[in-house]
Amino acid sequence: METVAIGFKCFIYFCVFIIIRANDNERFNGGFNTNLDDALRFLNEYDIEAANMCFRVSSAQWAYSTNMTDYNKRRMIEEQTLQAKFDKITWKKAAEFDWAKISDPIARRQIRMLTMNNRAALSDDKYNEIYHLISEMKDLYAHVRICPYVTDFNESVSIYCDLEQNDAVKIMADSHDNLELLHVWKEWHDKSGPVMKNKFMRYVEVANQAARINGFQDASEAMQFTYESAEFEDNLAQTIHQIMPLYKELFTYVRSKLYAKYGSEIIRIDGPLPAHILGDLWGQEWGNIYDLVIPYSGHGTVDVTAELLRQGFTPLRVFQMAEEFYTSLGLKPMPPEFWRYSMIEKPNSRKVQCTASAWDFCNKMDYRIKQCTEVDMKNLIATHHEMAHIQYYLYYADQPFIYRDGANPGFHEGVANAVILSVFNPTHFYRMGLSRNRTDIYENNINFLMLMALRKVAYAPFAYVVDQWRYQIFQQGVTKMNSEWWKLRLRYQGVVPPIPRFESHFDAAAKRHIPADIPYVKYYIALLLEFQIHKAMCTAAGHTGPLHTCDIYRSREAGRVLIDILKVGKARHWQDVVKMLTRGKSDKLSAEPLLEYFEPLLEWLKQANKYEKVVGWMSNKKDVALYQPLVYSKSNRNMVDIYNLIVFSVIAYKSSLVLNI
Structure with a gap:
């Protein structure tokens, strides 16, 4: 048996060696042309042709955006397809040059930009595949429809599950009903992510292949190359570290107000916040709960409508x-x-x-x-x-x-x-004569800064986390996509899912930028x-x-x-x-x-939070179990949030929906 095992290991190592050599052969190592005149001629031609292509695509996109007919949609898709082919041809021409040896620094930088970080380095089949994968995921996302929340269920009344993203966003912004918010949050996350999970996993694989051909370790490194700085990630990490003390003070104040609104059944007074009660479908910015957390009610607002x-x-x-x-x-x-x-x-x-x-x-x-x-x-x-x-x-x-x-x-x-x-x-x-509110009143200023903080400071960790997650998936693989998403959100945002989530879910894809291949950092x-x-x-x-x-x-x-x-x-x-x-x-x-x-707001928040036991949040096994349910043994399964399961049983009955909890 030991001999068989050794033989099997040797076979595996041989296969890995062959794969590595095959990948090395596929890697792009640059062209050989270093002639500056050729490079300048190519760049001049590209400048003219790329501008013309941009005009054609923009014109077709404008025509469809301002007149959404089937004909205009077909024309737009045709032009976008031509642009993809143009990008492929451009890359092949640029790849003929050894950009590192071009004598002119401007030409060198331009050819480098056209050559590196470009998926056109893929074979035609794989280039078309990733192009279509992204298009298909965007189309799936655009066609997500969810069921409305029904309070008075009547068997004789049909429920039309036709709510679009804009409808879901509006409900999350306007409602303070926990059951309704919970229903819409779950509907959107359940119906947007899982349908595209397999496509996204293949997209990750092909995107990494393209990055390696261009000389990167993976697609995360290719994404960061755009910023042309070896210190880019360290710089960002330093800034989020600077922001976190202010964020935690804001978080603590908001939690106390939401605790007063929703109670201990929904929020733990020293814990993270459930994502569905923050006034936003993704919990990314909190401006829509301003009415619940306003420091000085009765003082001037900034709405000049x-x-x-x-x-x-x-x-x-x-x-x-x-x-x-x-x-x-x-x-x-x-x-x-x-x-x-x-x-x-x-x-x-x-x-x-x-x-x-x-x-x-x-x-x-x-x-x-x-x-x-x-x-x-x-x-x-x-x-x-x-x-x-x-x-x-x-x-x-x-x-x-x-x-x-x-x-x-x-x-x-x-x-x-x-x-x-x-x-x-x-x-x-x-100054513009649109407001008569005095600008030197302390309470007015704190109210204004609170609104801005809910929009800006609360958004900072979410904006940081999205691509941190994406980098991690490109680097480490797709086996724990959902738990890693919530792990990062808990770490930086203090936000957890309102109900248990599993790897069968794909909650990151509830945000369009993920399936649409749009960088978020x-x-x-x-x-x-x-x-x-x-x-x-x-x-x-x-x-x-x-x-x-x-x-x-x-x-x-x-x-x-x-x-x-x-x-x-x-x-x-x-x-x-x-x-x-x-x-x-x-x-x-x-x-x-x-x-x-x-x-000024930070000083005010410190005073408002001075009697809070915890500034920030403390997480425990119960929080982690919401996105890593298997961390509990059978004897500890009673620790799972029974309250949320009961809530969804109520929603299932009221909406006559089949929920797989």
Whole structure:
């Protein structure tokens, strides 16, 4: 038997050796062409052809988004398929060069960007496979429908399970009914993730293959390569460590308020929070529970919707107000094509996608916003936000096509959100005649900072965790995808699932960015950058006083700081751009401006929490058992949360649903 075992081991080692050699043969080691003239000729051709392809795809996507017909959808898919083929051809041409030996540093960087971190290195079959896997997962996600929560079940009444994501998001935002929230949370997570789990597992395998061909250990390393910094992960880890004391104070205060609302059956006073009661389908940001946690009820709010309506604002006037904000800083007015082609209001004659978005048609003159504008504060803020993206497009338009982007993937959102810190601001609303609330009242300021913290500080650990999980899956495999997801969320967010979850579930995929192959760490980076940029603009504007009261409106000095960032695009390393922002003091991402912004709230929270036994959360075996049920022995199974099982029995009866708990 021992001889057989040794022989079997040798056979296994031989197979592994063959596989490794096969993978080594497949690895891309770079081309041999080092001729600078050839490289410059290729890059010039790419610049023209890529811009043309971008125009074609953007035009087809715009046509479908603003007129959702089957014909426009087919045309969009055709153009997207052509773009995938174009990317494949571009990679093959770029791969002919040995970029490390190109003498010109600009050409060297551009060819490196086109060659590395590109799935076009895969064989045609596998390239098409991963392209279709992602498309199929996105399609599955788009077609998720859930059943409504039914309180008065009647056998004669049919239940139509036709609620979409927007419906689920609205219920989670508006309802404070634990049973309804629990039902919607479970429905969405049960119906979104498991149907695509096998496809995602194959996607992980192929994405890792592509990364290894390009010289990376796995796809996580390829994702991080985009940031062109060996210190990238350490920098991010340092910033989340900086934020955690503020987050834990906010968490503790929110928990005490939710405990008062829902009681000990739902929340343990020193423990983590269940994900379904945070006002959001994913528990990522908590702004929708502001009414439950407001520090000083009865004091001024920041909602200016009523005043907008009283003054007779129209969607066009909202856009004009946003444009005037930017021109007051010395930035560019919107070009004629913008006003001619943008979709400012929802048309009555056709079906459209109403999600607000800014568009660059890559021809250096056509820029648009698509938005079904209503006259309210939300749309006022959204319009300023989207117009910030248009300003970015306008200023880097003269860069080569490969550099027409943010300095790193977080910069576009970081810039737009930095502007919003001045727009969604009691000081600015007062200056614009939209609010009569005094800005020097302490209670008003704490209320405002609490709302901002629920949106920004509460979001930080979630934005950090998503790609930490994704990196871990690429590195370690897919065997414990669900438990690892909740393990990270408990560690950084103090959030647990409201009911037991198993590996048959796939709760990370309840967030669209996972199946859609959209990197998420850029949103965490954007969060840091928005406060860094805001701080730099406020300093340039000569602002004195608390950072949260700064409004850069009409400051040409602040505008110059913004212009310097925008016109660079991606032509310079993002750390050089950060160094510009900090006037040479640092080239790193930092949480210090964020902490400065919320400093008055932090002091208030410390006082509010001074009698709390635990600032933060303590986890125990019961919490872990919610996502690792097998950690309990048979004798300890009574530790599983019986309350949640009873709750879902009630929901099953009321909704006549078959639940596999």
